[in-house]
Amino acid sequence: MSAVAPAAPLPAAPKPGPVVGPGGELPVVTNDVTFVEIETLRSREFLPAAKEALSAMLKEQGESKLIRPVFNWAGRNSLFPLHWGLACCAIEFAAAFGARWDAERFGVVPRSSPRQCDLLIVNGTVTWKVAHKLIALYEQMPEPKWVIAMGNCATGGGPFRTAYSVVPGVDKLVPVDVYIAGCPPRPEALLDGILRLEALIRERGE
Amino acid sequence: MESNPEDIRAQLTAAGAVGVLAVEPFDGAAARVKFAPESAAALFQVFRDALGFTHLSTVGGIDWVTRYEVFYLLWSDATKRYVILSADLDAKTPHIETASPTWPSANWHEREAWELVGIHFDHHPDLRHLLMPDGYQFHPLQRAFKLHEPEELEVKVRHV
Ligand code: SF4
Numbered sequence: 001m002s003a004v005a006p007a008a009p010l011p012a013a014p015k016p017g018p019v020v021g022p023g024g025e026l027p028v029v030t031n032d033v034t035f036v037e038i039e040t041l042r043s044r045e046f047l048p049a050a051k052e053a054l055s056a057m058l059k060e061q062g063e064s065k066l067i068r069p070v071f072n073w074a075g076r077n078s079l080f081p082l083h084w085g086l087a088c089c090a091i092e093f094a095a096a097f098g099a100r101w102d103a104e105r106f107g108v109v110p111r112s113s114p115r116q117c118d119l120l121i122v123n124g125t126v127t128w129k130v131a132h133k134l135i136a137l138y139e140q141m142p143e144p145k146w147v148i149a150m151g152n153c154a155t156g157g158g159p160f161r162t163a164y165s166v167v168p169g170v171d172k173l174v175p176v177d178v179y180i181a182g183c184p185p186r187p188e189a190l191l192d193g194i195l196r197l198e199a200l201i202r203e204r205g206e
Numbered sequence: 207m208e209s210n211p212e213d214i215r216a217q218l219t220a221a222g223a224v225g226v227l228a229v230e231p232f233d234g235a236a237a238r239v240k241f242a243p244e245s246a247a248a249l250f251q252v253f254r255d256a257l258g259f260t261h262l263s264t265v266g267g268i269d270w271v272t273r274y275e276v277f278y279l280l281w282s283d284a285t286k287r288y289v290i291l292s293a294d295l296d297a298k299t300p301h302i303e304t305a306s307p308t309w310p311s312a313n314w315h316e317r318e319a320w321e322l323v324g325i326h327f328d329h330h331p332d333l334r335h336l337l338m339p340d341g342y343q344f345h346p347l348q349r350a351f352k353l354h355e356p357e358e359l360e361v362k363v364r365h366v
Contacts, residue, residue, distance in 0.1 A: 164346035164351070164354070
């Protein structure tokens, strides 16, 4: 019987620096560096560090300057997509929120009412018949809101592009922030898209 | 009770049905009954009341270029057999009497056959679009329908 190897010590928490998501390095906005540091921490260290950073910034910059970045930071880390499945891509959407891929660790929680959502993930074929409902759902969502076109169908009509009933790309109906290719995209690709959207929100500073 | 074309033909004669053009054998069904579209309404009643075909499974249409065909798939709970009714329609203005007073399930099936194939069902209670948005201008399962460039179709659908 071989000896049981001693458990390796836990690696130290990563040093603050550029955050590398699955899709590559995320852009860092300089005045936002405190939050980038916070995001690299582990959950146990998170709350004290956040509290410290916030009170430091509050002292330094005053309330009005702080509100916007705080809302941006909080919003992009708790994107609530609409729980809406359109076609086969919705299966991958569901898998991404299941135990194996666990999208909720990024703060992404599907909600069943558009009024509680700030992210519309269009996960499937959009027909002209459902187009009006999609626009109605989008318009019920409170600002600020974002749209991810998931899969080839939502991006450009996919295999049904020339069909008589299919909208060739959901960007004909609502503004799209992130496109995810694939038929269907794997759950990893959806997570990558969500992280890219988070980077986009940070970049825009909305 | 086994049911075959001869049975169907005998039952139709006994019920005094008019407008039957042919009763042919058909794989998987008791028979295929070709009928003249003018006698549709009376014939539907005969099939439901005298022959016991109480359930209408589907209504469909086919564009054969020189003519249209409309077909009805009926099911009998008593004999556990299907029968197919089929009528040839004029290629210019394909129309036939609705079956919805006889079988309420015909309502949606006829809406679908109308919007996809372009067969008009006279006296239909609610002939609206079913699968396409309101105001859609095409009957996409007609042979004359050309696949559109996406942009072209979008414009046409949007401007109604
Ligand atoms: S992109 Fe492919 S998997 Fe996704 S909805 Fe379209 S056909 Fe289905």
